[in-house]
């Protein structure tokens with residue numbers, strides 16, 4: 123097959139194009155590709171409203187929603203409700219993360235901890251945290267603490283599960299290495315366990331953030347007097363679909379922003395990883 | 401037990417070492433002494449118990465049953481077949497893992513293995529040979545009295561192996577640790593070691609003191625004679 127040729131000579135064999143292998147990864151990312159789908163939805167919605175095919179009482183037009191949002195901002199209702207909601211979500215999320223990580227460390231690093239903690243948490247996982255709402259209302263009333271505890275209960279489970287799994291799947295070869303270089307228990311946790319469990323933790327955090335907004339929506343629509351959910355609930359009684367949509371958009375934006383933030387943290391913190399996507 | 405002179409000065413002293421997996425003796429009475437600064441290469445067929453012996457010396461076999469007398473120095477370093485660098489720690493952090501305030505020494509150590517300037521790279525940005533050199537730096541920065549290496553070059557290509565041999569010889573001359581190197585490669589053993597020992601069915605069955613002048617070359621007739629004797633001990637007939 124292969125024939126040696128002088129540098130200057132061109133043979134038919136040399137000019138045949140090289141067979142390109144089909145690449146197995148997903149290929150290069152499309153610029154702004156993530157915006158395409160939502161844009162399409164917006165276009166369809168606008169067309170529907172402009173042609174009158176979408177009844178205003180069922181779904182307000184996009185431009186009505188925009189002007190309503192402007193009004194809500196002008197009289198300050200949007201900001202104050204948004205602030206209240208964000209605060210609730212973040213306090214619940216923060217407390218849930220701390221609780222989840224602490225429990226994961228306790229049960230991941232000691233057999234006694236695992237025996238005592240893992241069972242109850244698995245049981246808790248089987249019960250949707252929103253199902254605990256009646257009990258929480260009886261115990262804590264309908265104030266802020268009930269709302270924050272509900273969010274916390276939805277948050278700590280995914281954090282615990284994924285962090286614990288991350289801990290338990292750290293390669294035993296690294297544990298062996300830690301032994302041969304004589305790492306102290308504390309250095310072992312700091313240098314091997316925590317970084318090793320970080321990918322799991324961050325995955326858990328993404329689920330937790332989604333869970334936090336979900337719980338928030340529910341608690342804000344029950345006996346609330348502030349927050350985005352309350353604003354939407356009030357609009358329902360007056361049949362104002364535009365305000366409801368403003369609320370939905372807000373929830374969506376908050377969800378997207380927080381997920382984006384977690385992904386950014388993920389990319390920064392896990393920059394040592396080379397994966398299919400990168 | 402009356403200690404003889406050799407015992408007192410030995411860096412490693414192993415007597416009647418037995419290690420069992422499920423009642424099957426993988427090491428069946430191994431006796432071995434390694435002098436300070438001595439370079440010993442351990443040959444043996446696959447499954448003959450080389451790694452088991454090495455892990456016993458490294459204190460990594462707490463889950464294995466066995467008996468025997470084992471004396472090793474306080475400062476032991478291990479080089480594994482895989483470089484075993486923490487992928488989430490930069491190269492320099494891997495080298496000084498668990499050492500406080502040793503960053504300057506770590507840097508010097510990286511320079512010794514020819515990786516100056518790569519301190520802030522991630523391990524997976526390095527080639528296989530470079531990763532193994534970082535692992536060597538990590539071992540040597542601890543100034544070990546005993547260096548244990550289990551097929552450290554097994555995953556490298558032939559050319560890189562030759563370079564690593566030269567590097568290892570240079571480093572061992574500079575730091576003078578006692579070395580036990582496990583390898584499959586008879587030539588590698590003869591080139592590197594002061595003494596080659598052969599393990600078979602859990603016992604040391606042969607040893608060769610290598611007294612060839614440096615640089616040792618497989619073309620040397622003395623080299624060929626040693627190689628033939630070792631291959632014979634390994635049960636390979638030519």
Ligand SMILES: Nc1ncnc2c1ncn2[C@@H]1O[C@H](COP(=O)(O)OP(=O)(O)OP(=O)(O)O)[C@@H](O)[C@H]1O
Nearest residue numbers: 421422426444445446447448449450451452453584
């Ligand atoms: N964890 C284990 N459980 C049970 N048997 C084991 C275990 N580790 C090793 N063995 C057995 O002990 C014997 C010796 O193993 P060892 O790893 O020491 O061999 P080796 O000489 O290093 O071989 P190789 O050259 O292939 O690395 C083998 O038969 C192996 O099956």
Ligand SMILES: [Mg+2]
Nearest residue numbers: 450451452550
């Ligand atoms: Mg082995």
